[in-house]
Every structure is written in C-alpha cells, then in structure tokens.
Amino acid sequence: DKDGDGQITTKELxxxxxxxxxNPSESELQDMINxxxxDNNGTIDFPEFLTMMARKMKDTDSEEEIREAFKVFDRDNNGFISAAELRHVMTSxxxxxxDEEVDEMIRxxxxxxxGRM
Structure with missing residues (x-):
C-alpha cells in the first residue's frame, strides 16, 4: 500500500x-485481486489481503516461496530480519x-x- 490509502492496486501488487x-502479467495481477x-472495487483492502495470503499459505509450495521471500529481506543470512534489512528492502x-514506521513494523x-523478526 505505497500511497497509504488502505488499498493495494495491481501496480502496488x-x-x-x-x-x-x-514476474506476473497485468492480467495475472488483476486475477489475483479479483x-x-x-467488494468488487478493483483493489485489495486489508481483510481481502489477509484472505489472499491465507489462500497462498495453503499452496503446496508456499513454504518454499515464503523462505525465498524471507531470504530477500535477510541479507546477512543470519535467519533474522533486522530493522536495517527491512528498511533496505522497503527502500529498494x-x-x-x-525510522518510526520501520520500527513499528518490526514491533x-x-x-x-x-528487535528483529
């Protein structure tokens, strides 16, 4: 939710x-949102996001995908995500x-x- 409006658009997703x-196509992104x-407004709000993530977690290969996503954040490969690592990925x-927003995400x-995840 890059613009902080409480909705995730296809671009943000x-x-x-x-x-x-x-590397999903625009139609794949739209399908994920749909x-x-x-509420059929073309975007995902937080409850809808939770639904999407819950469904994703049920996928058979989702654990490996989650590990790969974690590795993107865990730059020093110590098994934890620090505030600095989180800040780096979010900035990239x-x-x-x-700093307060990053600290809140960590908390x-x-x-x-x-102080780490």
Whole structure:
C-alpha cells in the first residue's frame, strides 16, 4: 500500500511480486485481486489481503516461496530480519518509510522482543 490509502492496486501488487522474484502479467495481477476483491472495487483492502495470503499459505509450495521471500529481506543470512534489512528492502522497492514506521513494523512482528523478526 505505497500511497497509504488502505488499498493495494495491481501496480502496488506487481511491485511487491517483482521484489519477491515473481514476474506476473497485468492480467495475472488483476486475477489475483479479483479472487479476493469481495467488494468488487478493483483493489485489495486489508481483510481481502489477509484472505489472499491465507489462500497462498495453503499452496503446496508456499513454504518454499515464503523462505525465498524471507531470504530477500535477510541479507546477512543470519535467519533474522533486522530493522536495517527491512528498511533496505522497503527502500529498494520504492517505499519511503520513516525510522518510526520501520520500527513499528518490526514491533508488530517481533514475537520475543529482540528487535528483529
């Protein structure tokens, strides 16, 4: 949700997919959105995003895809994503996040309070 409007467009979804090593066509992106777009507004809001991710998690090869996505963030391959690594990847895909926003993302996902995921 690059522009912070609470919706994910096909363009925003494409940016994320490409950052994870995928190269979906415009029609594939639209199909992904249409699968979960409950209100038929052409974009994905957060509940619809959760639905999409839950379906993706059920795919047989999704664990490997998740590992590959994690490796994109875990630049030093230590098994954790630090705030600096998260900031680097988010910046490289065009996200302009403040330190506070990155720290908040880490806090939300940091289960043991060590400052990393």
């Amino acid at each position: 494409g940016t994320v997919m490409r950052s994870l090593g995928q 699968e979960v777009d409950a 895909i065009g996200e302009k996040l403040t 939300e996902a940091d289960q043991d309070g060590d």
